[in-house]
Structures are given as structure tokens and as C-alpha cells.
Amino acid sequence: MRRIETNGYSLEVGSLLDSSFSELLSTKYATSKKIIIVDENTHEHCLSYLITNFEALSESEIVVLTPGEDSKQMSLTYNIWEALTEYGVTRYDLIINLGGGVITDMGGFIASCYKRGCDFINIPTSLLAMVDASIGGKTGINLGHFKNQIGVFSNPVALYIDRLFLDTLPEEEMLSGFAEMLKHGLISDEALFHDVCAQIDEPDELSYELLVRCIEVKNExxxxxxxxxxxxxxxxxxxxxxxxxxxxxxxxxxxxxxxxxxxxxxxxxxxxxxxxxxxxxxxxxxxxxxxxxxxxxxxxxxxxxxxxxxxxxxxxxxxxxxxxxxxxxxxxxxxxxxxxxxxxxxxxxxxxxxxxxxx
Ligand SMILES: NC(=O)c1ccc[n+]([C@@H]2O[C@H](COP(=O)([O-])OP(=O)(O)OC[C@H]3O[C@@H](n4cnc5c(N)ncnc54)[C@H](O)[C@@H]3O)[C@@H](O)[C@H]2O)c1
Structure with missing residues (x-):
């Protein structure tokens, strides 16, 4: 497990099972309601892993969105705030964003504005969200065609990056994540650019070492x-x-x-x-x-x-x-x-x- 120093929250890279997630759920959030925001794909491919391995999540409320950028909009955000109100969620409860950048951006925004700020945890499941979107505190939604026009800076209480979720990520989404990794190389580290270029043809072989190098660029x-x-x-x-x-x-x-x-x-x-x-x-x-x-x-x-x-x-x-x-x-x-x-x-x-x- 690699623990990376951040601006005040936990960033752990490695198996979720070896991370501080379980302890956090059973201590700080032992009596909190847990709400997990997913899209239909992460509902199908990622959620059961979480529910099966973390007993504390068995009673969670699950909010499911249609996958894709179209969901990152105000009317759905509003619906989710209404749903949280119906579930009786307070600002001492916990929102867990389990998905790609759409879910971490939108879920972070939803949590940060709800009752003036409710704790959230990011568990990114796409490569792009692992190396970029889930790190750095930018949360938000689109306004029509204008990307990320509405949002706030807000960090999760913890961010867990587990490569296992990439096993079900479609090839074109892996490619999308590699683009941001190329960017990290282009802007700060020529050797990283070359190493990412070489890795794109073998996405299944993507190592934690290369992931961590990209995460560190963004984090620094x-x-x-x-x-x-x-x-x-x-x-x-x-x-x-x-x-x-x-x-x-x-x-x-x-x-x-x-x-x-x-x-x-x-x-x-x-x-x-x-x-x-x-x-x-x-x-x-x-x-x-x-x-x-x-x-x-x-x-x-x-x-x-x-x-x-x-x-x-x-x-x-x-x-x-x-x-x-x-x-x-x-x-x-x-x-x-x-x-x-x-x-x-x-x-x-x-x-x-x-x-x-x-x-
Ligand atoms: N906040 C930031 O700093 C920042 C930085 C970069 C990008 N972003 C935002 O991130 C978003 C793009 O993120 P993205 O590419 O992850 O998009 P996404 O969340 O739409 O995920 C891409 C697709 O992969 C699917 N998916 C995700 N994980 C999966 C898994 N493990 N198995 C199977 N399918 C899976 C999703 O359902 C979706 O269909 C954009 O909205 C962009 O604006 C934010």
C-alpha cells in the first residue's frame, strides 16, 4: 500500500482491502448513514466488491446514475439532493463516490453543497479518475455545453485508488485515461511521457508504479x-x-x-x-x-x-x-x-x- 502525502486527506494506492477504508467506516463513520453514488456500469461491475468486502456498507443507500457526461447536470444534481433529504441524510453522514470522473466530480459537488458540506470518499474506478479527476479537489457539473461551469473546490476525507477496478473498464476508457497520463508526462517529466507512450499498447500490464508516478505529478x-x-x-x-x-x-x-x-x-x-x-x-x-x-x-x-x-x-x-x-x-x-x-x-x-x- 502506497500512502501519498496530500493537502490533509488520505490518499492510498493499492488494494482497498489493505487500506484504511475499513477502519474509517468502523470508527469515524460507525453510526453514519452511508450513501454510495454509482452509475449503471459501476453499479454492475464495482459495487458488489464493495458491499461484499465491507460489512459496514451492507445497509447503504445506493444512488444510480445513467453513465456518461450527460448526467453531470443540475437537474440530476437537484434530484439527488432531494433523495438525500428523503433518506434523512445529515451532514455527519458519508457519501461514497464509486465511479469515473463524472461520479467523483458530481458526487463531490453534491456532498460539498449538501447541508453546507457533508464528508465524502472517492473510490475512482476509471483510469482517468484514478490519475486525475478524483485528485485535487475540483468538483462540479456542466452547464449545457459548458464543461464544469458550476462547482467548488472541496477535498474528500479519503481517496482510495485500487487498480482492481480497471479489470472491467472498456478499452476506449483505458485509452481516455492514458491521455491524461500522457499530459502529466508532457507537462512535467519527459521520461514519464515516453513510459506512458510505451504502456498504451499493453493496458493490462499497467503497473502500480506507473500509476503512482502519474498520481504524484497531479498531487504535487x-x-x-x-x-x-x-x-x-x-x-x-x-x-x-x-x-x-x-x-x-x-x-x-x-x-x-x-x-x-x-x-x-x-x-x-x-x-x-x-x-x-x-x-x-x-x-x-x-x-x-x-x-x-x-x-x-x-x-x-x-x-x-x-x-x-x-x-x-x-x-x-x-x-x-x-x-x-x-x-x-x-x-x-x-x-x-x-x-x-x-x-x-x-x-x-x-x-x-x-x-x-x-x-
Ligand atoms: N476534477 C478534475 O480535476 C477532473 C480532471 C479531469 C477530468 N475530470 C472530469 O472527469 C470526467 C471524465 O471522467 P471519466 O473518463 O472517468 O468518465 P466517466 O465517469 O463517464 O467514466 C467513463 C465510462 O467508464 C465507465 N466505467 C467507469 N469505471 C468502470 C469500471 N471499473 N468498469 C466498467 N466501466 C466503468 C463509466 O460508467 C463510463 O461509462 C469528465 O466529466 C471530466 O470533466 C475532472
């Missing part, structure tokens, strides 16, 4: 800057374009979050060559490593305009200017660059001949 960044006043912004590399792509295609050809971010990283690396001197050789390596795994969907000139409009509404912008993270070199990232709409237009036009029909 958020420890230094928990509220994203500065340094933490580097975690947004690939996300200015990625969120626009993910939002734009949400209703027509939904892409996983990681897939959209992977494409975003290539396009933002292209901008990095023009603006912060990323070498052409490094750029070529990034493009080749990423686009072979994460193809770009077909887009029209109208799509380009709409995606640029979404970037103009990005949360990271200041004074009407699009702010973006860029890579001076692989393993190093700088933030708060103002990138013009014209630059993004030129970049998206450049990629028109690299699109693939995903249908």
Missing part, C-alpha cells in the same frame, strides 16, 4: 497551488482546445474526455511551436505518438467557428482573451499565454487534412 501540482491561482494551470494543457472539441461533439459524435484532451494537446503543441519555441522534432514526436491513438474527427469550417466560440467562453480566459498553456519543451509547461482566435483558426485549418471519419 495541486499541493503547491490548490485553488489554481498560478502553477496548477499547467494541468489545463490540452484542455482549451480539448474542452471545445468535447463540448462541440457532445451531442453528435461524443468523444471521451481523454480523447478530446489528447487532440487538444496536439493542437496546443502546434501552437507551442509558433509561440514558445517547442522544437519541430518534439512536436513531430507528440503528433505521431498521439494522433495514431486518438484520431481527429471530421470537422467543417462551421464546426471550427463554433469551437473557437467555445474557446472564447473558456473559464480560464481573462479580459476577453483566450488563455492557454503551452509547452516550451517536452516535460515543461507554461501558462497564461494569450492565444488569438486567428491563431486557433489557422491551427484548426492546418489539421483539416489530418482528420479521420470516425463513423
Amino acid at each position: 501540482v495541486v499541493k503547491k497551488d490548490p485553488l489554481e491561482d498560478g502553477h496548477r494551470k499547467i494541468l489545463n494543457f490540452g484542455h482549451t482546445v480539448g474542452h471545445a472539441i468535447e463540448g462541440h461533439y457532445m451531442n453528435t459524435h461524443p468523444l471521451s474526455h481523454g480523447h478530446a484532451v489528447a487532440i487538444g494537446m496536439v493542437l496546443e503543441a502546434y501552437v507551442s511551436v509558433k509561440m514558445v519555441g517547442l522544437s519541430q522534432e518534439s512536436y513531430d514526436l507528440i503528433e505521431k505518438s498521439i494522433l495514431s491513438k486518438y484520431p481527429i474527427p471530421k470537422f467543417s469550417n462551421e464546426d471550427i467557428q463554433l469551437m473557437i466560440e467555445m474557446m472564447q467562453n473558456d473559464k480560464k480566459n481573462r479580459a476577453g482573451k483566450i488563455k492557454c498553456c503551452l509547452l516550451p519543451k517536452i516535460g515543461s509547461c507554461t501558462y497564461d499565454h494569450t492565444v488569438t482566435s486567428e491563431m486557433f483558426l489557422e491551427t484548426l485549418m492546418h489539421f483539416k487534412n489530418k482528420q479521420v471519419n470516425l463513423n
Whole structure:
């Protein structure tokens, strides 16, 4: 069991059975109601493991959501707050988020606002949530097409990362998680980038060692800057374009979050060559490593305009200017660059001949 130092909560990586989870349930939360939030997939594949192995959870209330980004919205959040009220949940009770990033983001937000804050535990079950979404205290929901527009910073009381849950994760969701692992390498550790690239073709062999290296990148960044006043912004590399792509295609050809971010990283690396001197050789390596795994969907000139409009509404912008993270070199990232709409237009036009029909 690997215990990682955080901003004040337990982060344990290894088998849940060897973790402090059982003791926490039988001490601090011995008399608390337990509510487990899952989606239909984690209900099917992950919940029974928890209920069977942890007697204290046998009487839990289970809240089940439809899988996917569409669930991360206010009307369902409202319904869950109503359900918690019906169950008589108090602020001394415990919410357990068992799922991917949608469940940890939304469940964390639900717990943090309910009765001005109720304790929650994250047990991420997707690779993306293990290496990224469940760490760092960002919780929230979408507002229409705008990603994570409503939310609060709030940490769980504990975060348990058990690789076992990945056994049932579909291949494309593994790929989505690998995209954020690639990002961790690109922004802070060139060797990690290469090691993750090499691992993508053998997802079943993903080791705790590589997981821990990625978790530590995220954890170290958020420890230094928990509220994203500065340094933490580097975690947004690939996300200015990625969120626009993910939002734009949400209703027509939904892409996983990681897939959209992977494409975003290539396009933002292209901008990095023009603006912060990323070498052409490094750029070529990034493009080749990423686009072979994460193809770009077909887009029209109208799509380009709409995606640029979404970037103009990005949360990271200041004074009407699009702010973006860029890579001076692989393993190093700088933030708060103002990138013009014209630059993004030129970049998206450049990629028109690299699109693939995903249908
Ligand atoms: N808070 C943050 O810092 C942060 C960072 C990155 C991403 N995010 C958010 O995370 C979300 C994406 O997370 P995600 O990719 O995990 O999405 P997700 O929660 O939708 O999970 C992806 C899919 O995998 C399924 N799944 C999850 N675990 C499974 C398992 N063990 N077995 C079988 N199926 C399983 C889910 O049901 C879903 O269909 C986005 O909403 C994004 O905005 C948040």
C-alpha cells in the first residue's frame, strides 16, 4: 500500500482491502448513514466488491446514475439532493463516490453543497479518475455545453485508488485515461511521457508504479497551488482546445474526455511551436505518438467557428482573451499565454487534412 502525502486527506494506492477504508467506516463513520453514488456500469461491475468486502456498507443507500457526461447536470444534481433529504441524510453522514470522473466530480459537488458540506470518499474506478479527476479537489457539473461551469473546490476525507477496478473498464476508457497520463508526462517529466507512450499498447500490464508516478505529478501540482491561482494551470494543457472539441461533439459524435484532451494537446503543441519555441522534432514526436491513438474527427469550417466560440467562453480566459498553456519543451509547461482566435483558426485549418471519419 502506497500512502501519498496530500493537502490533509488520505490518499492510498493499492488494494482497498489493505487500506484504511475499513477502519474509517468502523470508527469515524460507525453510526453514519452511508450513501454510495454509482452509475449503471459501476453499479454492475464495482459495487458488489464493495458491499461484499465491507460489512459496514451492507445497509447503504445506493444512488444510480445513467453513465456518461450527460448526467453531470443540475437537474440530476437537484434530484439527488432531494433523495438525500428523503433518506434523512445529515451532514455527519458519508457519501461514497464509486465511479469515473463524472461520479467523483458530481458526487463531490453534491456532498460539498449538501447541508453546507457533508464528508465524502472517492473510490475512482476509471483510469482517468484514478490519475486525475478524483485528485485535487475540483468538483462540479456542466452547464449545457459548458464543461464544469458550476462547482467548488472541496477535498474528500479519503481517496482510495485500487487498480482492481480497471479489470472491467472498456478499452476506449483505458485509452481516455492514458491521455491524461500522457499530459502529466508532457507537462512535467519527459521520461514519464515516453513510459506512458510505451504502456498504451499493453493496458493490462499497467503497473502500480506507473500509476503512482502519474498520481504524484497531479498531487504535487495541486499541493503547491490548490485553488489554481498560478502553477496548477499547467494541468489545463490540452484542455482549451480539448474542452471545445468535447463540448462541440457532445451531442453528435461524443468523444471521451481523454480523447478530446489528447487532440487538444496536439493542437496546443502546434501552437507551442509558433509561440514558445517547442522544437519541430518534439512536436513531430507528440503528433505521431498521439494522433495514431486518438484520431481527429471530421470537422467543417462551421464546426471550427463554433469551437473557437467555445474557446472564447473558456473559464480560464481573462479580459476577453483566450488563455492557454503551452509547452516550451517536452516535460515543461507554461501558462497564461494569450492565444488569438486567428491563431486557433489557422491551427484548426492546418489539421483539416489530418482528420479521420470516425463513423
Ligand atoms: N476534477 C478534475 O480535476 C477532473 C480532471 C479531469 C477530468 N475530470 C472530469 O472527469 C470526467 C471524465 O471522467 P471519466 O473518463 O472517468 O468518465 P466517466 O465517469 O463517464 O467514466 C467513463 C465510462 O467508464 C465507465 N466505467 C467507469 N469505471 C468502470 C469500471 N471499473 N468498469 C466498467 N466501466 C466503468 C463509466 O460508467 C463510463 O461509462 C469528465 O466529466 C471530466 O470533466 C475532472
